[in-house]
Amino acid sequence: MTAQHLGDEHQLESGEIPASRLAPFTVQGFKVDELIFTQGFVSYCDIDKCGGGCCHSGVYADAKEYENILQHKDEIIAVMDETQIKDPEEWFDGEWIEDPDFTSGKAIGTQVHDRDGGISGFTEGCVFLDRNHFCSIQVAAAKNGLHRWAWKPTYCIMFPITVAESTLTYDDSHSVDLHHCGPQGAANYVHSVYEAMKEELQNFLTEEEFIAMEKYYQQNRERFEAERMKNSFVQITL
Numbered sequence: 001m002t003a004q005h006l007g008d009e010h011q012l013e014s015g016e017i018p019a020s021r022l023a024p025f026t027v028q029g030f031k032v033d034e035l036i037f038t039q040g041f042v043s044y045c046d047i048d049k050c051g052g053g054c055c056h057s058g059v060y061a062d063a064k065e066y067e068n069i070l071q072h073k074d075e076i077i078a079v080m081d082e083t084q085i086k087d088p089e090e091w092f093d094g095e096w097i098e099d100p101d102f103t104s105g106k107a108i109g110t111q112v113h114d115r116d117g118g119i120s121g122f123t124e125g126c127v128f129l130d131r132n133h134f135c136s137i138q139v140a141a142a143k144n145g146l147h148r149w150a151w152k153p154t155y156c157i158m159f160p161i162t163v164a165e166s167t168l169t170y171d172d173s174h175s176v177d178l179h180h181c182g183p184q185g186a187a188n189y190v191h192s193v194y195e196a197m198k199e200e201l202q203n204f205l206t207e208e209e210f211i212a213m214e215k216y217y218q219q220n221r222e223r224f225e226a227e228r229m230k231n232s233f234v235q236i237t238l
Helices: 063-071 073-079 136-143 154-158 183-188 198-204 207-219 221-237
Strands: 022-027 030-033 060-062 092-098 106-110 112-114 124-126 161-164 167-170
Touching (some): 022 207, 060 063, 063 073, 063 106, 073 136, 198 207, 207 221
Parallel strands (some): 030 167
Antiparallel strands (some): 022 030, 060 106, 092 106
């Protein structure tokens, strides 16, 4: 089954990122699209309301993330249920891609298979998505006393933030079909993607980088909020 995995952002729904939208700093070597400050989002990721819809397409894992997952295959298998594939040989699609937006410069996609997506409305899902719409990688790490993101691919953790064109930006291409947190659910928006994803960004960035980003956001908050409200109104009325 073919799916556009999280992390596959060569063609964003909105097209090329305009230079006028870029913040005057970089993080982890990436430019920053101000869209993460002006795009609306729900309060937080709530599986009970979304059914893990963002997991329906699988994800691209960096080469090091791939190795890390396989190193902990026994712990992950231990928390999988009867609806999931427990053979590690069938967890990834075997098709390596080269992409400078990944730390190692290459990545591989997780398998996607037919499954009941419940309230998400999707009929397919990532091989690591269990019947309760939770990620087995995350569940396994937490069960073993580690941070829940210890073994999880970066693009899973960061969604709806992604990297495209060496730029940290909003993943509009994967958000478009999500009924709760995507544009279809704009009436649910209460703040920006940035406000919703601060913990994830702190996990991804250095302390100095996050402090600089937070300072920039606060200095421009009035402008960002005005743009967010305008964008959300347009999305609700479409």
